[in-house]
Amino acid sequence: MADNQAEAVASQPFVAPPMVYVEETPEQKARKQMNRREFLTYAWGAALGVLVLETGAAMFGFMYPRFKAGEFGGNFFVPLSALPSTDAPPQAETAGKFWLVNTVDDGPKALYMVCTHLGCLYKWEPSNNRFECPCHGSKFSREGFYIEGPAPRSLDTFPITEEAGQLVINTGKKILGEPATVSPAVAAPA
Numbered sequence: 001m002a003d004n005q006a007e008a009v010a011s012q013p014f015v016a017p018p019m020v021y022v023e024e025t026p027e028q029k030a031r032k033q034m035n036r037r038e039f040l041t042y043a044w045g046a047a048l049g050v051l052v053l054e055t056g057a058a059m060f061g062f063m064y065p066r067f068k069a070g071e072f073g074g075n076f077f078v079p080l081s082a083l084p085s086t087d088a089p090p091q092a093e094t095a096g097k098f099w100l101v102n103t104v105d106d107g108p109k110a111l112y113m114v115c116t117h118l119g120c121l122y123k124w125e126p127s128n129n130r131f132e133c134p135c136h137g138s139k140f141s142r143e144g145f146y147i148e149g150p151a152p153r154s155l156d157t158f159p160i161t162e163e164a165g166q167l168v169i170n171t172g173k174k175i176l177g178e179p180a181t182v183s184p185a186v187a188a189p190a
């Protein structure tokens with residue numbers, strides 16, 4: 001009996017149900033538009049929030065020093081009483097990557113330890129009373145002036161100020177050395 005009913009149903013042609021179009025009420029339309037508007041408002045708000053946060057972070061980074069004192073990129077403090085005499089050999093401050101030297105003409109100088117040619121670490125050569133670079137042979141006077149070799153300029157320095165009986169060396173601000181051609185220590189032609 002059930003098999004007969006199933007066969008009868010299967011043999012009938014399929015008739016699709018009629019399409020019923022339900023028109024939205026004005027309230028539904030208004031609600032849909034409101035949702036779209038709300039979404040855009042929230043999206044704009046979120047974008048603005050991100051922008052404000054990024055600007056705040058950038059200003060914070062600008063206003064507050066990124067480097068601590070005693071760390072390369074920050075300030076180094078040397079008591080005036082510890083300043084070497086004008087004829088003493090330079091003192092290496094490896095944490096700050098500079099040589100501290102006291103000069104007759106320019107007072108204390110902080111010489112960046114990196115050669116101005118291709119960036120090797122030059123050395124103090126006491127027997128010659130000058131700095132010498134082991135890489136390509138550039139030479140610099142005790143005051144950091146170019147003497148000879150392929151380096152294009154004298155040694156770079158860091159600015160020094162004096163505060164409350166101390167020298168303050170700012171290793172975050174490099175001052176490029178003068179061109180080799182104007183160096184007062186340049187070797188006379190042989």
Ligand code: FES
Binds near residue numbers: 115118120133151
């Ligand atoms: S890196 Fe010093 S002379 Fe070349």
